[in-house]
Amino acid sequence: MQLGKTQTLKIAEKNTSGLFLESQTGERAFLPKIFADENAEIGDEISVFVYQDDSALKATTEIPLCEVGEFAVMTCVQSLPSGAFMDWGIIKDLFIPYKQQKGKILEGKRYLVYVYVDDVSDRITGTTKFKRNQSYDNVPFKKGEEVNLIIAGESEIGFNVVVNKKYLGLIYSSDVFKKLYPLSEETGYIKTIREDGKIDVTLQKQGYENNHDEFQQKILQKLEENYGILYLSDKSEPEEIKQELQMSKKNFKKAIGGLYKDQVIEILEDKIRLINEE
Structure with missing residues (x-):
């Protein structure tokens, strides 16, 4: 079962509270009745997002703003000394520990968040700390390809961006011909994949x-x-x-x-x- 991912699972058991869904390896996640089709039968397959609630695996048919390994802009719904809870589109809020906050996260404010599974706790976690202008291996883009961008923020040489929710890239100042706002979304185009694995993008198609x-x-x-x-x-x-x-x-x-x-x-x-x- 893939934690923090949308996947297809089989209904293994029903009760008055909901459905128990099972993966091919036998792992189970519970889908509350509120998200279950009343006509569903044992053996049927259903597409769900799997997350943790305390120590149990749960499922939802809600669509999160992003999955594990992706970025999204989220709003803080509660800020505590230990960390912040973010609305990421499902019934269970995403927790960002205090140590994973680049700056103090404030309730009601929007932030760019990366979602991952913590190696120590094995729990889905968020962070606002990430290396800008990352290097990647086997980037699945080609020059000129249209992509979706989230403007991460301005740098000394341009704007850091998130490409297709998964990759960090850069728009050089010389390629910016409009006002850009942090956390806004734009359509962009792959300008080049550098030898060091860094991604440069532009807001206009290359070539007049x-x-x-x-x-x-x-x-x-x-x-x-x-x-x-x-x-x-x-x-x-x-x-x-x-x-x-x-x-x-x-x-x-x-x-x-x-x-x-x-x-x-x-x-x-x-x-x-x-x-x-x-």
Whole structure:
């Protein structure tokens, strides 16, 4: 039986309180009646999440925010001197011992939490202490692959992120063209898997050819919002372009070049203008 994982188990016994579920190795977990199908029969299989309640194994059909070996953003529901209890989406709160807190966890606040099974107690445990920009072996990503990101926080060279709930990676400052907020979720793309096993990601698909429609549409939208005039040109500073359009100067120049070629805009000394606007 996999502790802290969603798995399929077989109903081995029923009573008035619920169901006893059994793994192929004979281990059992109890599924309370509140989560059980009243029409379930012995021998039926059911998908459940297995956790501990005191010394007993229990099961639930609830879906946790994350499983063992994954990260999630959780809210603290109770903070004690010994540790904090976090809401992770199931009936049993997740415990983070005081020694596993990077900083004092406060009730009602949200934190990025990693879930693991403690080697000493053999219990599911949470921690807010983890090494940023980790190195990994056999990373299951390829360059350009779309991934889900959780923004972990800002670093000296960019933003630390969680990739697909399982891996820690980095977005360099040079690849950030929008305001990012800690604990928010974003869509990203694998930029590179370094030789040392570290993961670099970006918020935009690599290569202008993969984004030109998006860049041009963003420029056209801004032009429409500003009555056909945008006070940016190929001579504008990169920071001005980044602040206004959340794109690099290189991509901006290529985008307006394409719009100019298609006779959609005209490029003036200090601005661009829609041709159909006077």
